[in-house]
Amino acid sequence: MPVGPFGLDPLIWAPLRLALAVGLALFLVLNGALAQIYLERKLQAIMQDRLGPIHVGPQGLLQTLADAIKLLAKEDVRARLTDKWFFLAAPSIVFAPMLASYAVLPFAKDFVGVDLNVGVLYLATLGSMTVLGIVIAGWASNNKYSLVGGMRSAGQLISYEVPQLLSLITVVLVSGSLSMVQITESQHDFRINLFILPLAFVTYFIAALAETNRNPFDLPEAESELVAGFLTEYSGMRWGVFFLAEYGEVTVVSAILTTLWLGGWSGPWVDSLPILGVAYFTLKTYLIVLVFMWIRATLPRFRIDQLMSFCWKSLIPVTIANILVTAVLLLAFPTTRVPVAVANWLMLGAFVVAIPLLQRRRLAGVRARLRAEAERRAIAV
Amino acid sequence: MTIPLAAFIAVSALLFFVGAAGVLVRRNAVVILMCVELMLNAANLALVAFSRRLGLIDERGSVFVVFVFVVAAAEVAVGLAIVLAMYRNRPTVDLDEVQQMRG
Amino acid sequence: MDGIGTALFAVLALGLVGGGLAVVLVNRITAAALFMAFTFLCNAGMFLLLGAEVIAMFQVIIYVGAITVLIIFGVMLTPQGDRRYGLFFQKQTPVAAIVLAAVAIPVVVFAFSFRDPTGAPHLAPGDLKALTTSIFVDYAVPFEIASILLLAAMVGAIVLVKRESDDAAGGER
Numbered sequence: 001m002p003v004g005p006f007g008l009d010p011l012i013w014a015p016l017r018l019a020l021a022v023g024l025a026l027f028l029v030l031n032g033a034l035a036q037i038y039l040e041r042k043l044q045a046i047m048q049d050r051l052g053p054i055h056v057g058p059q060g061l062l063q064t065l066a067d068a069i070k071l072l073a074k075e076d077v078r079a080r081l082t083d084k085w086f087f088l089a090a091p092s093i094v095f096a097p098m099l100a101s102y103a104v105l106p107f108a109k110d111f112v113g114v115d116l117n118v119g120v121l122y123l124a125t126l127g128s129m130t131v132l133g134i135v136i137a138g139w140a141s142n143n144k145y146s147l148v149g150g151m152r153s154a155g156q157l158i159s160y161e162v163p164q165l166l167s168l169i170t171v172v173l174v175s176g177s178l179s180m181v182q183i184t185e186s187q188h189d190f191r192i193n194l195f196i197l198p199l200a201f202v203t204y205f206i207a208a209l210a211e212t213n214r215n216p217f218d219l220p221e222a223e224s225e226l227v228a229g230f231l232t233e234y235s236g237m238r239w240g241v242f243f244l245a246e247y248g249e250v251t252v253v254s255a256i257l258t259t260l261w262l263g264g265w266s267g268p269w270v271d272s273l274p275i276l277g278v279a280y281f282t283l284k285t286y287l288i289v290l291v292f293m294w295i296r297a298t299l300p301r302f303r304i305d306q307l308m309s310f311c312w313k314s315l316i317p318v319t320i321a322n323i324l325v326t327a328v329l330l331l332a333f334p335t336t337r338v339p340v341a342v343a344n345w346l347m348l349g350a351f352v353v354a355i356p357l358l359q360r361r362r363l364a365g366v367r368a369r370l371r372a373e374a375e376r377r378a379i380a381v
Numbered sequence: 382m383t384i385p386l387a388a389f390i391a392v393s394a395l396l397f398f399v400g401a402a403g404v405l406v407r408r409n410a411v412v413i414l415m416c417v418e419l420m421l422n423a424a425n426l427a428l429v430a431f432s433r434r435l436g437l438i439d440e441r442g443s444v445f446v447v448f449v450f451v452v453a454a455a456e457v458a459v460g461l462a463i464v465l466a467m468y469r470n471r472p473t474v475d476l477d478e479v480q481q482m483r484g
Numbered sequence: 485m486d487g488i489g490t491a492l493f494a495v496l497a498l499g500l501v502g503g504g505l506a507v508v509l510v511n512r513i514t515a516a517a518l519f520m521a522f523t524f525l526c527n528a529g530m531f532l533l534l535g536a537e538v539i540a541m542f543q544v545i546i547y548v549g550a551i552t553v554l555i556i557f558g559v560m561l562t563p564q565g566d567r568r569y570g571l572f573f574q575k576q577t578p579v580a581a582i583v584l585a586a587v588a589i590p591v592v593v594f595a596f597s598f599r600d601p602t603g604a605p606h607l608a609p610g611d612l613k614a615l616t617t618s619i620f621v622d623y624a625v626p627f628e629i630a631s632i633l634l635l636a637a638m639v640g641a642i643v644l645v646k647r648e649s650d651d652a653a654g655g656e657r
Contacts, residue, residue, distance in 0.1 A: 085515055086514055116537070117537070117612060121541045122541060125545050125549075128544070132549065132552055132553055136518075139514070139556065154557065
């Protein structure tokens with residue numbers, strides 16, 4: 001009879017390990033969300049010259065905990081005309097894939113749930129499942145604001161998934177592996193992918209902003225137009241689950257950025273003291289989370305047509321060109337990464353300079369056409 | 382003992398005919414599209430099972446699954462477009478009521 | 485591992501066939517769409533059980549992430565009233581039953597009587613390298629043609645659904 005770890009029967013050990021892993025991931029998600037909400041409120045308060053939460057606990061540290069307790073204690077309300085099964089299923093459909101993502105995040109050397117050899121693909125897969133839950137939530141609420149939010153979200157998430165995946169491909173090309181651990185290990189001695197593939201970093205970051213429904217891409221829940229988008233009919237802990245999923249998603253995306261571009265757990269003295277890797281990983285991840293918050297406090301929201309045209313006319317062509325250039329240069333110079341890096345920095349410069357110019361020209365064209373049309377109508381009347 | 386190949390093939394056959402029955406019995410165009418997807422999935426399962434268990438050199442069977450994915454995506458996109466165009470002309474998605482082509 | 489593998493297989497097989505039956509039998513189309521997504525996930529689990537991880541990932545990305553969402557769009561955009569007649573008492577049901585039985589019985593009998601050929605080599609775990617080599621070396625040209633098919637389908641779908649220019653004034657910019 002086979003015996004698993006700790007002398008347990010594998011038939012018992014497997015579910016036990018599953019329960020432990022889910023518990024640990026839940027613990028991480030909950031704590032991360034608590035910390036992030038506090039951080040976000042405090043940071044935005046500082047940027048907008050306010051105080052932010054100060055009353056509960058020292059410096060308002062316990063404010064989010066109080067809010068969480070309030071959410072848990074709220075009455076569980078479901079409007080009568082909502083589609084029952086869809087309405088109940090939607091929060092879990094959004095939450096579960098996010099939770100499953102934690103399985104492959106490499107927190108430190110030998111400190112990873114499972115080292116899948118298709119880790120990057122696995123994360124992309126789970127990211128693509130979120131859209132289902134959001135669409136279902138929008139439809140099930142039986143409310144026009146929710147429906148518009150869900151529809152917008154489906155269009156946005158499906159569109160931005162394309163540049164997101166295409167940006168990942170360049171990193172896979174350079175690292176030569178799909179495993180999160182091997183990608184981290186390929187970036188030893190500060191030869192991190194950010195220096196080699198800055199353009200892919202920027203395109204992935206933009207796509208990730210859209211995928212997590214963060215500003216400036218938070219159209220699905222645009223409160224000035226759609227009340228709260230697909231969240232309108234949700235309240236209490238169901239709403240809380242959506243919220244947790246959003247913050248968890250931000251953490252996961254930041255962790256992916258950290259692993260793929262910033263070298264994950266690597267840092268000074270990490271070889272002699274592996275536990276330091278966890279600190280580096282967390283630090284780098286939260287650095288990116290801070291940038292997410294910074295952007296939220298700074299940028300106005302896109303309009304839906306701008307959002308779509310930016311994705312299909314700017315991001316996707318740029319990422320495809322990036323893959324082409326990276327692949328060709330890697331084949332031409334298999335030993336050195338310098339040509340790839342030079343080409344990528346040049347393309348990043350061109351991208352940053354060209355996009356505003358192109359958008360301005362396009363907008364000018366649109367305005368001219370609208371003006372001509374208005375004049376034609378005026379003459380006709 | 383690993384799970385025998387026959388078990389996978391049996392499940393695949395069952396799923397395929399469940400889907401086929403759905404295509405024949407249901408009359409809503411969207412549900413028929415769903416049932417066609419079920420049938421494609423059953424075929425995928427059989428292809429992958431044979432490819433993994435009997436593939437001598439490489440993953441040729443699984444490559445066909447990739448092509449099935451492509452065909453399925455194209456089929457759903459065009460199929461739904463046809464359903465919507467049909468619905469716009471005559472407000473029904475019930476295939477029994479679409480009989481303009483009947484002589 | 486073996487016991488767990490068998491247990492997983494049993495659960496997934498039940499999920500696959502049960503989910504498929506639910507899609508066919510359930511009256512509400514919204515629920516049928518959810519059951520379809522569930523069936524797709526179970527099928528991905530089957531692929532994982534067979535050791536085909538990449539195919540399983542593609543299955544979830546394409547079927548759950550894209551096709552189910554498209555179908556739910558279809559459900560939203562068309563009216564889903566009650567059917568005016570029962571599921572099993574229609575004029576085509578007897579014909580359907582005969583045709584289906586004629587095809588299904590031999591196939592199912594064959595499938596259940598199928599025995600593994602002995603001595604067949606089992607592939608190494610993981611299908612990443614083998615699959616990608618097959619796609620990009622042996623089947624490179626069909627793969628490119630498949631991409632053209634997708635493009636054609638996308639353009640075709642847009643053309644089919646696009647309204648005539650009269651009421652498109654506010655749409656396209």
